[in-house]
Amino acid sequence: MSLQTRKSSVIKKWLLLFTRLLLLTAIIIAFAQPYFKAEDSESAANEMVILLDNSFSMQAKGSKGELLKRAIQDILENTPDDKQFSLITNTTVFWDTDVKSVQKELQSLEYSDVAFRPDFLLTKAQAKKPNTTKDIITITDAVNMDSKYLNDLNADASTYFIVPEAENKNNITIDSVYIAQALDNFYEIKVTMQAYGTVEEETPIALYNGNKLQAKTVVNFTEPKQEATFTIPKADFNGYVSVTDNNLAYDNKYYFSITEPEKQNVIAIGETAKNNFLSRIYTTEEYNFTATELSTLDYNILEKQDAVILNELTEIPQSLITTLKSYYDSGLNIVILPNAKSSAQNLNQLLSAFSSTTYSAVKSTEKQVTKIAFSHPLYRTVFEKQISNFQYPKVSAGFTLRGNALPVLTYDDGSLFLASVTNGVGNVYVFAAPVNTDNSNFQNSPLIVPTFINMAQNSNTTGVSAITIGKSESIFIDALLSKDEVVTVRSENSDFIPMQQVLNNKVKLSFGNYPEKAGNYTIYKDNEPLKNISFNYSRNESNLNLQNKAILKEYNIANSVEEVYTDMQSKRTADELWKWFVIATLIFLLLELFIQKFVK
Structure with missing residues (x-):
């Protein structure tokens, strides 16, 4: 029995010794504070940059509300108060800030018609601090995202994408408004609309002149593209059409202006006998028509014309x-x-001033005009539907047109009878053959009247005025300005001075990215109104089905800002082993107490 007691005592001593050695070792190692180096420790000092998409498509609603508003809330709630960052949107920059400093500005951030380009935004950040390594959080719905926009973003551990998605991608947009028919006292206007996704219910659409309701109708989207028709008086119009749509709001209104028609100034230069048919088209009730021979032409009156017809001049x-x-x-x-x-050669000398289209030599070959370009602006409002069995005009002889001109009327062999070129404000219409009665029966064709009437229409003085913001469109207005005078563009809430160039008795106005907001405006010289004009946002953000999340597969994708910060912290925080050795010390201490108490 005593031998067994001595053996137990020896075992107890060895256990206590072993436990105390381990206890002492754990204490020593704990004080040494060992750790494993973090996976991404070198990036701990990176500058934080957040690229936030505030384009119109971010108006769409996700599971927690509008995508942009939810993204802003995510930033404000999950960014540490002491975290400094720079935040760049399509239109605004906040440098070296924190969530408390930018809270009010972010909560009132407006949607923008400027497309989201992460490469452009990152360039701003690089220019601000060119030699600083950056952490990049990009928040975008990826609508219309192109892979070339990502060239400046490295697919490494420091780049994250958060891609909120819309729950309902159905949307209706108003694309355009145009005059379908000009009656004696009324305009028949058509509104073109596009539905993305499925629209099963009738959609209301309303017409306003100013803020006064003029008419209402409904549209059934049995096909993605639909048109609505309204009739308005033939007078000044400065208003909009509005469609009821519960998804994106920015493309539900289309602003447009129509100026009360004035007589167009048209001059025909050619032999008197050959100009006679034109005088029957350009009647005095609607046109200020002048016919003159080249020898008696007064060059000074050309600047006042809307259209000039060079009618079979032998030499120009x-x-x-x-x-x-x-x-x-x-x-x-x-x-x-x-x-x-x-x-x-002489005709080509004329054409070279406008385009690369050329005439070849005359051929005495009879041809029939058999094809009409119904979609060409010249005929867009002429035909209610496309026709194939009309009275074919023919010619006995004519030139051959080659080049980049847009076809309007085409022969049965596919060559051009009438073509057009444009610089965006003026048009050149080129016939391949004379249309006198000896060479052609075109003067007796039903096409003769609409063709020549529409060729005389000047886009600056007739038709619908509706400019897309950001497309750098220009218009001309009749105005005489002194050296220091400028014209301004005003609405009820804002005004701006567009780029302008004085050209004799006209002023060329260019708008670039102005105005900032779509709406109806008026051009003023001092306080004298010159012309109503309307501006609309581009419809590039309307199709939510164009989300291109697939091109982001090489990048880190996160669901929230909180997830990004958690991931960064886990990758950049060293694994401190001393904590585990402190725990081991406590375990060995308890083990020693257990041995002393229970081991005999």
Whole structure:
């Protein structure tokens, strides 16, 4: 029995010794504070940059509300108060800030018509601090995202994407408004709309002149593209059409202006006998029509014309070509009816001022005009539906047109009878053959009247005025300005001075990215209103089905800002082993007490 007691005592001593050695070792190692180096420890001092998409598509609603508002709330709630960062949106920059400093500005951040380009935004950040390594959090719905926008973003541990998604991607947008038919006292206007996704119910659409309701109707989207028709008085109009849609709001209104029609100024230069058919088209009730021979032409009256018709001139002088070119740049329409006796060289000298289209030599071959470009602006409002069995005009002889001109009327062999070129404000209409009664029956065709009437229409003085913001469109207005005078563009809530260039008795206005807000505006000289004008946002953000999340597969994708910060912290925080050795010390201490108490 005593032998067994001595053996137990020896075992107890060895256990206590072993336990105390382990206890002492754990204490020593704990004080040494060992750790494993963090996976991404070198990035701990990176500058934080948040790229936030506030384009119109972020108006869409996700599971927790509008995508942009939810993203802002995510930033404010989950960014540590002491965390400094820079935040860049499509339109606004907040440098070296924190959540408390930018809370009010972010909560009142407005949607923008500027497309989200992460490469552009990152360039701003690089320019601000060019030699600083950055952590990048990009929050975007990825609508219309292109892989080329990601060239400056490295797919490494420091780049994260948060991609909120809309729950309902159905949307209706108003694309355009145009005059379908000009009656004696009324305009028939058509509103073109596009539905993305499925729209099963009738959709109300309303027309307003100013803020006064003019008419209402409903549209059934049995097809994605639909049109609504309204009739309005033939007078000044400055209003909008509005569609009821519960998804994106920015594209539910389309602003447009129509100026009460004035008589168009049209001049025909050619032989008196050959100009007679034009005088029957351009009647005195609607046009200020002038017919003159080249020898008696007064060049000074050309600047006041909306359209100039060169009617079978045998020779076109260089002085006339130069004059026409200068007025074409100011919005003049030019109609070229060639003379069979003209040289192709002289005609091409004229055409070279406007495009690369050329005439070849005359051929005495009878041809029929068999194809109409119904979608061409010249005929868009002429035909209610496409027709294939109309009275074919024909010609006995004519030139051949080659080049980049847009087809309007085409022969049965596919070559051009009538083509057009444009600089955006003026148009040049080019016939391949003379249309006199000896060479063609075109003057007896039903096409003759709408063709020549529409060729005389100047886009600056007739039709719908509706400019898309950001497309750098220009218009010309009739105004005489002194050296220091400028015109301004005003609405009820804002005004701006557009880029302007004085050209004789006209002023060319260019708008670039202005105004900032869509709406109806008026152009003023001092306090004298000159012209109503309307601006609309681009519809590029309307199709929510264009989300391109797939191109982000090489990047870190997170569901929230909180998840990003948690991931960064786990990768950049060293694994401190001393804590485990403190725990081991306590375990060994308890083990020693247990041995002393229970081991005999």
